[in-house]
Amino acid sequence: MSSVKNRNGYMMSCSTYTDNENHFLVDSRYEIIKVLGKGSYGVVCLAIDAKSLNSGHEHKIAIKKVTKIFNKDILLIRAIRELKFMKFFRGHKNISTLIDLDVVYVKPYDGLYCFQELADLDLARVLYSNVQFSEFHIQNFMYQIMCGIKYIHSADVIHRDLKPGNILVTTQGILKICDFGLARGINPKYFKNRSATITNYVATRWYRAPELILSTKNYTKAVDIWAAGCILGELFGRRPLFPGKNSNEQIHELFKILGNPPLDTVKKYNWKVEGLLWVKYKPVKWKSLYPFAPHEAINLLEKLLQWDYKKRLEVEQILGHAFFRNTRNASDEPVSKELFDFSFEGRANNISQLKDLLELEVKHFKDTCKVGLDG
Numbered sequence: 001m002s003s004v005k006n007r008n009g010y011m012m013s014c015s016t017y018t019d020n021e022n023h024f025l026v027d028s029r030y031e032i033i034k035v036l037g038k039g040s041y042g043v044v045c046l047a048i049d050a051k052s053l054n055s056g057h058e059h060k061i062a063i064k065k066v067t068k069i070f071n072k073d074i075l076l077i078r079a080i081r082e083l084k085f086m087k088f089f090r091g092h093k094n095i096s097t098l099i100d101l102d103v104v105y106v107k108p109y110d111g112l113y114c115f116q117e118l119a120d121l122d123l124a125r126v127l128y129s130n131v132q133f134s135e136f137h138i139q140n141f142m143y144q145i146m147c148g149i150k151y152i153h154s155a156d157v158i159h160r161d162l163k164p165g166n167i168l169v170t171t172q173g174i175l176k177i178c179d180f181g182l183a184r185g186i187n188p189k190y191f192k193n194r195s196a197t198i199t200n201y202v203a204t205r206w207y208r209a210p211e212l213i214l215s216t217k218n219y220t221k222a223v224d225i226w227a228a229g230c231i232l233g234e235l236f237g238r239r240p241l242f243p244g245k246n247s248n249e250q251i252h253e254l255f256k257i258l259g260n261p262p263l264d265t266v267k268k269y270n271w272k273v274e275g276l277l278w279v280k281y282k283p284v285k286w287k288s289l290y291p292f293a294p295h296e297a298i299n300l301l302e303k304l305l306q307w308d309y310k311k312r313l314e315v316e317q318i319l320g321h322a323f324f325r326n327t328r329n330a331s332d333e334p335v336s337k338e339l340f341d342f343s344f345e346g347r348a349n350n351i352s353q354l355k356d357l358l359e360l361e362v363k364h365f366k367d368t369c370k371v372g373l374d375g
Helices: 073-088 123-127 135-154 210-214 222-237 247-258 263-269 295-304 315-319 351-368
Strands: 002-005 011-018 023-027 030-038 042-049 059-066 098-104 111-117 167-169 175-177
Touching (some): 023 030, 073 098, 073 111, 098 351, 123 167, 135 175, 135 222
Antiparallel strands (some): 011 023, 030 042, 059 111
């Protein structure tokens, strides 16, 4: 236990956690148990809220520390962006809920701390476990994912990194989309004097739509639809659909399953595939890949995994598909009441201004949004 000054100059009682690589400093009400996982932008740990013990109920949460953000403006922008998305989408049952926030400048504990509800597993771990999936399980999982995507897309936002590892699964079987570090707002009214081209896309290769590999032009919500199709195939096959080891191999993986892209699609989008078209691939029949999948699932796969993004179904069409006939509750599919405003990205131009913006966002959350954990 120790005390440090917070960013407002007040002393606060803190607890720390350190292993060989990770360093956490949090309010003393939290006891950090262990590190759950680590990625390129941060680390997640398991913690217990000590105040909950007073009520006789142990409340476990996840704390995500976004690291190395105070020296590079691009990482600070990414952290602010993810924070704003988590605040904006907070409350939807199929999107991970943000509970509390803090900013720490004391090294080596420095970073943005996001306190989130704990999910015991992610969908990747469920997929590669020994748990047997029924057709209903797959329908239910996909339906929940699509409900989350519907809410995100209704705000004119694309997630850009949908994959099983970014979908949490609770013990009650509720799926929650998380990790908005690559998400972007796309409504043109917020671009104004800035370029509408979205760059720096580095999401997981196996779920990357072909237009992201073959082009650097603007792209659409259809990239999330492609990723959803990959996840649907993975739920039936229990292995990745397009497991390429690099970008060139990734394209060949698409060719082997989908066949060569239609020449009119290649020309329409000016794709650079000349060196790939000398081998002629025929599309594989989905039924041969997934012989136990029902007809409705095969039909849906075909309509999600289209070379031409304009031919993929949109989220409302997907939810109305026959595959979800026995699962859908159309009266419980909320949409965002407003579009996501990302114009803030043009209002801070250096590290100091970005730090001020980050602190403002954290303060606003604490003042208006924080969920009490005392009971």
